[in-house]
Amino acid sequence: MKRALVLFAHGARAASWAAPFERLRDLTHARLPEVEVRLAFLELMEPRLPETVAALVAGGARELTIVPVFLGQGGHLLRDLPLLAEGLRAAHPGLQLTVAGAVGEDPGVLAAMTDYCVRSLG
Amino acid sequence: MKRALVLFAHGARAASWAAPFERLRDLTHARLPEVEVRLAFLELMEPRLPETVAALVAGGARELTIVPVFLGQGGHLLRDLPLLAEGLRAAHPGLQLTVAGAVGEDPGVLAAMTDYCVRSLG
Numbered sequence: 001m002k003r004a005l006v007l008f009a010h011g012a013r014a015a016s017w018a019a020p021f022e023r024l025r026d027l028t029h030a031r032l033p034e035v036e037v038r039l040a041f042l043e044l045m046e047p048r049l050p051e052t053v054a055a056l057v058a059g060g061a062r063e064l065t066i067v068p069v070f071l072g073q074g075g076h077l078l079r080d081l082p083l084l085a086e087g088l089r090a091a092h093p094g095l096q097l098t099v100a101g102a103v104g105e106d107p108g109v110l111a112a113m114t115d116y117c118v119r120s121l122g
Numbered sequence: 123m124k125r126a127l128v129l130f131a132h133g134a135r136a137a138s139w140a141a142p143f144e145r146l147r148d149l150t151h152a153r154l155p156e157v158e159v160r161l162a163f164l165e166l167m168e169p170r171l172p173e174t175v176a177a178l179v180a181g182g183a184r185e186l187t188i189v190p191v192f193l194g195q196g197g198h199l200l201r202d203l204p205l206l207a208e209g210l211r212a213a214h215p216g217l218q219l220t221v222a223g224a225v226g227e228d229p230g231v232l233a234a235m236t237d238y239c240v241r242s243l244g
Contacts, residue, residue: 005243012196020194020226027236035243067242069235071193072142074134100242103235104142112234113191113225114149120189120222121127121157 193226
């Protein structure tokens with residue numbers, strides 16, 4: 001195993017909050033069976049990003065992509081994630097780390113959300 | 123104008139956070155030109171849900187659907203939004219109010235997010 005994908009989500013107190021992120025992880029892994037796909041949280045839920053990345057690197061990951069499963073670019077993506085990524089690069093100098101843009105800013109995701117909003121009106 | 127759609131989002135301190143929600147509102151309104159489509163926030167950003175709904179009702183809205191633009195069902199959707207909806211029903215007894223499920227739990231949105239995650243790996 002050399003490549004890994006980490007879906008990075010906010011976290012919440014309610015356990016029910018994780019369900020769609022777990023489905024997203026499973027759906028993504030089904031499309032990329034040769035890639036380790038993990039879910040990691042910023043706060044309130046485990047596992048957190050640093051431990052997740054450390055475990056993947058210990059398992060042999062050399063290329064790792066973080067996808068922020070956030071709707072918009074707020075303080076968590078503008079400040080918290082860059083600091084976390086800086087810490088990961090310092091802790092794992094041999095790792096090729098890529099941070100993708102927020103899921104919610106993807107045109108395909110926006111189009112699917114638009115479809116959902118239109119359908120919600122009945 | 124009788125029907126209205128309110129996209130209900132969390133809000134954030136960073137102004138940049140609102141951009142994808144504003145695009146979602148505009149894309150949805152383009153598909154539903156006869157419907158008033160508004161964006162309202164739970165916290166940190168204006169306008170808030172009660173003022174938005176009051177303005178729509180004052181403008182003649184009689185059927186109103188709230189779509190939570192949230193990825194998962196955390197405390198905001200499990201507790202805050204039901205309380206807000208209860209307050210709206212009490213304040214506007216003639217209004218037919220519907221609350222949809224979270225955008226992030228829609229299978230079409232999950233599929234689009236999966237596509238994005240797969241593409242992010244390059």
